[in-house]
Amino acid sequence: MTANSHTPRIMPDRQTNPYMTNVYHIAYAPGIKKAYLFHWNCNLKCRGCLCKKEINCLALEENLDVVARDPHLAPPRGPESFLSLNGIMETLRKVELKEVLFEGQEATIDPHFEEICRRLKSEFGVYITLNTNGLKLPDLANVDEVVFSLKAxxxxxxxDYTEVPNTKMLKNFEAIFRSGKKLRAEMVFIPGYIDMAETEAIARHIARLSPNIPLRIDAYFECGDNTWRRATPEEMSQAVALAKKHLNTVTCTQQTTDNLDKKDLFFEVKRLF
Structure with missing residues (x-):
């Protein structure tokens, strides 16, 4: 991949550094003792991926303007450095830790994913939440909760959105549910594209497994070379109402202002790496 592209970046030579992970950024919220591990590389090519606009934690002070940034500017450069397994542990030992959330692109394709989870659990005893697109189903023995992104x-x-068929993803969603693992679903509402009809289709699909699986609907904001506009608060309310016809718990996230300030955040987030 080129430095300014969203295609998977060539990772460091694993023959010379076999313990290098895909983790390129760690953010931390002191108030809730929660760390966010950001992984690079993905097995989908989502047209509306946020990494086309910002690759680091959106809650960092320097990124509170993300929504207002021109989506047609050059994408951010890919990561310049990555952490080894020991580097992750050494970084996290510097803080009090209760929970770890896997963020960034797709954590499950990290060749050290399962070992990262095992070491986090054994050394810190933390609650581990995995954000995933679900295309790959690793060993989730040390994962406490899965947030599964149902693109469509x-x-x-x-x-059309990911350049990959969804057959395997849907099978894995059901497999995680059948395993008894704590499971939440999420989707991105994109006006005129992944819109009301698809929102209800997603909710119906989830409800066939269980109406008790929570769904979070995220409002799209402009990123990448797309013509889609941001969702309005009215559209988000309507999307939630449609999904609630089938599911018991539906929430949404939406940034309604371009000018966030630190006081607008629920808690402070800082960079560890």
Missing amino acids: VTPELYL
Whole structure:
């Protein structure tokens, strides 16, 4: 990949450094003792991926303007450095830790994913939450909760958005549910694209497994070379109402102002790496 592209970046030579992970950034919220591990590389090519606009934690003070940034500017450069397994542990030992959330692109394709989880659990005893697109299903023995991103359930729409069929993803979603692992679903509402009809289709699909699986609907904001506009608060309310026809717990996230300030955040977030 070039420095300014979203294609998977060539990782450090694993023959010379076999313990290098895909973790390129760690953020930390002191107030809730929670760390966010950001992984690089992905097995999807989502047209609306936030990493086309910002690759580091959006809650950092320097990134509170992300929504207002021109989406047609050059994408951010890829990471310049990564952490080894020991580097992750050494970084996290500097803080009090209760919870770790896997963020960034796709954590499950990190060749050390399972070992990272095992070491986090054995050394810190933390609650581990995995954000995933669900295309790969690793050993989740040390993961406490999975937040599964259902980009779309309509096959043609999923393929158009990600360049990958959704058959395997949907099977893995069901497999995680059947395993008894704590499971939440999320989606991104994109006006005129992944819109009301697809929102209800996603909710129906989830409800076939259980109406008790929570769904979070994120409002799209402009990123990448797309023509889609931001969702309005009214549209988000309507999308939530549609999903609630099928599911018991539906929430949404939406940034309604371009000018966030630190006081607008629920808690402070700082950079550890």
